[in-house]
Amino acid sequence: MVRIGVLGCGRIGRVHADSIAATRGAELARVFDPIEASAREVGETYGAPWTTSAAEILDDPTIDGIVVASPTPTHVDLLSRGVRAGKAVLCEKPIDLDLARVDACRADLGDLTDRVMLGFNRRFDPSFADIRARVGAGEIGGLEQLVIISRDPAAPPISYIEASGGLFRDMMIHDLDLARFFLGDVVEVSALGSNLVSDEIAAAGDIDGAVVTLRGAGGQLATITNSRRCAFGYDQRLEAFGELGMLAAGNQYPTSVRFSGAARTEAGPPVLHFFLDRYTPAYRAELAAFIQMIATGAKPSPSFDDGRAALALADAANESLRTGAAVKPA
Amino acid sequence: MVRIGVLGCGRIGRVHADSIAATRGAELARVFDPIEASAREVGETYGAPWTTSAAEILDDPTIDGIVVASPTPTHVDLLSRGVRAGKAVLCEKPIDLDLARVDACRADLGDLTDRVMLGFNRRFDPSFADIRARVGAGEIGGLEQLVIISRDPAAPPISYIEASGGLFRDMMIHDLDLARFFLGDVVEVSALGSNLVSDEIAAAGDIDGAVVTLRGAGGQLATITNSRRCAFGYDQRLEAFGELGMLAAGNQYPTSVRFSGAARTEAGPPVLHFFLDRYTPAYRAELAAFIQMIATGAKPSPSFDDGRAALALADAANESLRTGAAVKPA
Amino acid sequence: MVRIGVLGCGRIGRVHADSIAATRGAELARVFDPIEASAREVGETYGAPWTTSAAEILDDPTIDGIVVASPTPTHVDLLSRGVRAGKAVLCEKPIDLDLARVDACRADLGDLTDRVMLGFNRRFDPSFADIRARVGAGEIGGLEQLVIISRDPAAPPISYIEASGGLFRDMMIHDLDLARFFLGDVVEVSALGSNLVSDEIAAAGDIDGAVVTLRGAGGQLATITNSRRCAFGYDQRLEAFGELGMLAAGNQYPTSVRFSGAARTEAGPPVLHFFLDRYTPAYRAELAAFIQMIATGAKPSPSFDDGRAALALADAANESLRTGAAVKPA
Amino acid sequence: MVRIGVLGCGRIGRVHADSIAATRGAELARVFDPIEASAREVGETYGAPWTTSAAEILDDPTIDGIVVASPTPTHVDLLSRGVRAGKAVLCEKPIDLDLARVDACRADLGDLTDRVMLGFNRRFDPSFADIRARVGAGEIGGLEQLVIISRDPAAPPISYIEASGGLFRDMMIHDLDLARFFLGDVVEVSALGSNLVSDEIAAAGDIDGAVVTLRGAGGQLATITNSRRCAFGYDQRLEAFGELGMLAAGNQYPTSVRFSGAARTEAGPPVLHFFLDRYTPAYRAELAAFIQMIATGAKPSPSFDDGRAALALADAANESLRTGAAVKPA
Structure with missing residues (x-):
């Protein structure tokens, strides 16, 4: 025990x-x-x-x-x-x-x-982890392009935003780690931000939407698209594209039910809304990995250094946002 | 020429x-x-x-x-x-x-x-024809079950219904031929009908919905579900199930656009509504086959005898409807 | 507690x-x-x-x-x-x-x-239950047609088959109850069976595939298609069709991952294979309903009489199979 | 005439x-x-x-x-x-x-x-045009993010590449115009390129993959992802995301057939491969617009100035690629 x-x-x-x-x-x-x-x-x-x-x-x-x-x-x-x-x-x-x-x-x-x-739980999401394993096994040949779309259902309270360290260090850091999970080392970071969601967030000096482009050490390109607000729920998708094909993870739904009527066909229910519902299996799998690490004495993954690297990417994104130039992460 | x-x-x-x-x-x-x-x-x-x-x-x-x-x-x-x-x-x-x-x-x-x-144009529908060819090539092993769903957007005028020969000979005859396209000879027909769409059709002595089950000479089972009215358009689907898997043809849409909003996700447009839109490529391919038949002198497919056989199945369905018993087609 | x-x-x-x-x-x-x-x-x-x-x-x-x-x-x-x-x-x-x-x-x-x-757990499956509730709320108008497809990944051992009471009472009884969940009383049962999966099952006197058509007291038609073997997993689907549209529940997948390559596109993983994986949430919800029944003293649903009625439908299907005629359940 | x-x-x-x-x-x-x-x-x-x-x-x-x-x-x-x-x-x-x-x-x-x-035919693609019209009609509220993925099945001959003006002016120019179709004026362009597909293309001094990020005058962000090679066909997708939801256009398939077997489920056929097949309806609609312009004397859309603007974006992308900085287009 x-x-x-x-x-x-x-x-x-x-x-x-x-x-x-x-x-x-x-x-x-x-x-x-x-x-x-x-x-x-x-x-x-x-x-x-x-x-x-x-x-x-x-x-x-x-x-x-x-x-x-x-x-x-x-x-x-x-x-x-x-x-x-x-x-x-x-x-x-x-x-x-x-x-x-x-x-x-x-x-x-x-x-x-x-x-x-x-605690980068997304590495343990069954769909993302499955894609990672299959990329590793060569199913799509060499990885060339990665597309991550990650949107929250709604912005957190402004008090949270103010202490969060900003969108890149608070929200996108998950996606930056996910990109590293696929790309390995990142050598170039280019960021654009936007303020289209909340005046309050703008007043607090933060952005509420962003696109960050990364280049991996192997030359692969990745884009991360973030928004603090998404009408249809918690939009969490990933596509890994390589020489032999593409592996894509779509959103998760509470049921498989689809409605067809006079105006719309095959309409699904809103995407699982809250991050805890969406990522419950990921949190469980993450904990299992932690217990395994305790039991076996194995090195952790993701590691302290992975945490450090994701933060460095977030800082690089902030610098790129400020300077308008691509940045090599520290 | x-x-x-x-x-x-x-x-x-x-x-x-x-x-x-x-x-x-x-x-x-x-x-x-x-x-x-x-x-x-x-x-x-x-x-x-x-x-x-x-x-x-x-x-x-x-x-x-x-x-x-x-x-x-x-x-x-x-x-x-x-x-x-x-x-x-x-x-x-x-x-x-x-x-x-x-x-x-x-x-x-x-x-x-x-x-x-x-003129059984559905045999020439690119999706149905593709499934037929792949079943023939053994992709799903021996065919065991066939599910055909065929619903018209709206009932024709009652004057048409009255001269049509009834749902089985007018509407389902297409599906009965399609079933024969997959099953070959049919040895047993069992039919249930319903009147849930139109009082006028009932008054004319016809049904407006039906389920017919067929048994092929090889023991395969097929169901055909018909309705004279479908809110979301012209519902035309087919599934062929066999030992090694299933080939399914879904509905056709005018665009690939999907809408996700607060209430619904991935909602598509209404299914192609009118049979002429839905089956335009089938009519073109049918004509090409006719021209080919003229040019080469080859035997026609579907043939006169296929037309006779589909009518015999429709008649068998009518008899099953009347008697409540499974019928061997003439 | x-x-x-x-x-x-x-x-x-x-x-x-x-x-x-x-x-x-x-x-x-x-x-x-x-x-x-x-x-x-x-x-x-x-x-x-x-x-x-x-x-x-x-x-x-x-x-x-x-x-x-x-x-x-x-x-x-x-x-x-x-x-x-x-x-x-x-x-x-x-x-x-x-x-x-x-x-x-x-x-x-x-x-x-x-x-x-x-213990008809399928009534508690989140997707089926959602459709039932929405049909009840009138989302598709009056229910007119119900299509249930239910295929097991693989046949149980022959020793199980021999004691099972046969496909209708052992396997289809779940679908028969599900049909009653939607249709209410059933007034007519028509069955066809097949032996295409296993010689052993045939030798034991049972069928291994079947199509049963039901008519509800309100005139609605339902089909149930069963197979004891399905190459792609546990195929469990349902469509409820009515005047205003259709609600359909598709299969469940372990991940949302789709693969596109030179030969195939958007290919998903095998369907959840084992009934315990597929219906885990249903079993949990069923137990919750049982606890609720204990706590409140409410009448159970599904009830003893529901269990009796599903068995009567299975018996009617057997009789229809034997006689080739539609049967009114006892 | x-x-x-x-x-x-x-x-x-x-x-x-x-x-x-x-x-x-x-x-x-x-x-x-x-x-x-x-x-x-x-x-x-x-x-x-x-x-x-x-x-x-x-x-x-x-x-x-x-x-x-x-x-x-x-x-x-x-x-x-x-x-x-x-x-x-x-x-x-x-x-x-x-x-x-x-x-x-x-x-x-x-x-x-x-x-x-x-001749920017993609504006006339039925799916892209439908999304554009619905965005214009306010279906997703204000447009905030645009994701364009555009990959060719295979690179053209190197002789073509050498005279093409490079990936941005030859291939991405279509996507740049499509972005302008949605965003209107573009105020910032940031580009990353890669050489992962073809040594020959690299030797010719061109890139064979790219990600370009654009900012519209209204603050909206768009990403365009290009590759000169795609194993599963001609990958042409677009997502428009706004306050009230998202409209997405997926790929086009020659049939609606899906295969489910032991290893894969719901697998579709390869995407329409050749640009002429994929965009046939777009070319037809484009010509119809041209005839309409002749018949009515109306101003053309897309116009000469649209052609000039897309080229200016391609040039800006090239400059961003060279300098590593975001560029304001001329």
Whole structure:
């Protein structure tokens, strides 16, 4: 039985608590949140002890792994204490909004980062993972072009936007990691942004739509199209194109029902709306990989360095947005 | 240059006139209709001579083939005169509403029926023909089950219904021939009918919906589902299922456009509505086969006997409807 | 907390044990199987007490409901003892293979059958249930035609076939119930069967493919097409057609990935193969309905009488198969 | 009867000759090609006079309009002489490879360019035109993002590439015009190119894959993805995304047939391969618009200035490719 503690009982912390509770072979050892009501509620929902002191989890030698799902500014501290305490860590993205701080953490921890897995859950989406495996197996020959379309149903509250680090570091970072999952190293980043969704977001200095083009080290080209708002739900698609063909992942629907009537034919239901519904199987598979990593001592994937690289791409996109020129990521 | 005369300038006669005019290597030699205005209009539209006397076509030695697109009761007479005059004949379905009269015609003409091709245009639909060819090539192994769904956008006028010979002989006869195209000989017919569309049709003594089940000589089962009315257009689909898989032909759309919005996703346009739009390529391919038959002297397919067999199935369906028992077709 | 006992630890008993274990608010109280190894294994897997004596469950006053997932011949006895012991019962289909015995049980239990829910899980499939609800809400106007296609990936072992009661009572009974879910009372049944899959099944006196046509009391027509073998997986589809349009449920796929290459385009993965994968959400929803029934004391749906009616349709199909005539179900 | 002459009997000239011959109300007046064999062959195929002297068409007062389908370097001369001779002109893209020469022609002809329609046939594709009309009608609210994917089945001969003006001016110019069709004026162009398809193309100094991002004057973002080679055929897709939803045009298939077997499900046939098959309806609709322009004296759309603007975008893309910076088109 692998015992896992969850640090942070917000929306994403609950997802992980739920996954752990539903996984045979794993046990939700304890949950932490500085807000007592949150900690208690999640603990009671899943029948697990709860605490308002992170140390109660970090210092507990019976706990094998921790999930860091607290606010971004606390990630570096908690993951560092976790690995120092000998625990495996599953850390939500981003490691930090400041690349320098990430690099400092990396230097500080050295090989201990080998115990840190990054929470890029989309790598574990069954459809994306299937495409990745088949590309790897050569089904489309050499990968040449990648098209990622990723749109949220609706923009988060402006308070969230303001602390998010901006669209590239908050939202597109998932797609940037997904692009790296397929392309490997990225050598060139070119970004355009737009403000067509929300005046409030513009006033906060952020964009609400963007197109980023990447070039992989092997010369492959990738585009990522983001929007903070999508009328028909959570639009999450990917196409991998190569010499021998294309593998494409479409949207996910709650049912297979299609309606045909006088005005429209074969009309489907709205796309799964909320990211937690869309990516439930991905979160489950991600947790299974984390447990596997604990059980076998294998190196994590995605790794701390993958988290660092995705952040560097987001920073490069920001620089390209500012300068109008293609940027080589740091 | 193959010279073809068209007998009958109604809706279906015009289709054939249009196909002939658009076919390089064919010439619309003359068109006939007893109604002068009809004959003149079609003739002038396609720049062809017109006449109100069928004999002007039947007796013209420069005409190689005729299309019989006149009212059903005239088919036997015109096709008989046509083949006797040494012409190839493309005869619209049905040969006649009376199976005895068809058999008499067959006995009368003997081998001359080898110059008669039946107008079962669906055999020439690119999708259905592709499936037939692939079934023949063994792509799904032995054929085991066939599902045909065939619904008209709207019922014809009641005056048409009254003279039509009923749903089985007028509408389903196309599907019965299509079933034979796949199954070969049919040994058992079982029919259920319904009156859910039109009180007028019920008052005329006909059904407006039906399900017919067929058993082929090889033991295969087929279902045909018909309705005289379909809100989303002309619903024409077919599935052939066998040991190794399934080949399915879906509906046809005027564009590939799909709309996704708050209420519906991937909604297509209404299905091609009118049978002439849906089956334009089939009519063209049918005419090409007729020209080929003229040019090579090959035996026609579908043949006179195919026309007879489809009518016998329609009659069997009527008998099954009346008796509630499965019927062996005559 | 609703406490539920499971009687029978075969394949289907495990499905229910798994559902119960995964349902917050429900507790797997105890599992029973006469084979100790089976009972122990399921009990240990789900951390529940296990027993080889059904009485330990039936006599336990702390148990609110039972799931009868034992072999068919034991259903009547166990469900009767269950309701007499004051428990709600979820009974797997069929109640019994003998309609007379079902009727005797009905007479014997009287209103106690109001505590028996039948395990027709397909009514709870999210896609089928969505169509049913939308038909009920009038989205397609009056229902006129229903097309059900239901094919198993592969035939069960011949030993299973021999004890199954035949294709209609074992396999199609699910589709017959689904048809009743849409049509209500059925007044006419017409069946054709085939033996194209397995010589062994033919030797056992059963068919391995079938088409059954039903007429509802409202005049609607339904077809059910079954096959014991399907190369591309578990083919489970339904179309409801009415005056205003059509609602169709397609197959379910493990991913949304489509491959396009030189020979084929937009090719999907095999359909979910095993009935437990395809209908997992249906089993979960079925259990939720059972728990709801226990919690509220509401009448079950599908009911004992629904189980009886589906069996009567299967018997009518058998009679139609034998006589070649349409049959009015008993 | 509108009389039209065709200048140039290469591949594209034949397409137009075929369209004219098939259009009631239009007459193929004469065809020209400096190569006698080409001129004769096309003339004889369509029963039209032919000539090796362009003047025979340009000086013929009975000819209402000309199609300029000759090699690009001759376009400016022939279109200028055509409009000066009082004829309407349908000129294939591009007007010229040299923007300065296009501007000089514009200055030279002045308002006479109002008689020149540009041959951007994709604006007339039924699916793209339908989306454009529906976007114009507000079906998706304000347009925000446009995704164009455009891949050729296979690269043309290297001799063609060398004279083509490069991927942006030869191939992507169609997509650049299509983007302008949706976005209106474009204010920013950012390009990345790749050489993954053909060493020969690289040796000729051209790219064989590209991603170009555009910003419209209204802030909308568009991406165009091109490849000179596509294993599954002629990949031509477009998505228009706005506040209220998305309109997407998928690929076109020769049939609606889908195959499901043990390894793959719902597999379609290869996409229509050759641009002439894919865009036949577009060429027909384009010609109809040209005839309409002749008949009504209306201004052409797309216009000479649209041809100039698309070329300016291609030049901007080339500059962005060279500099790595976003470029404002001239």
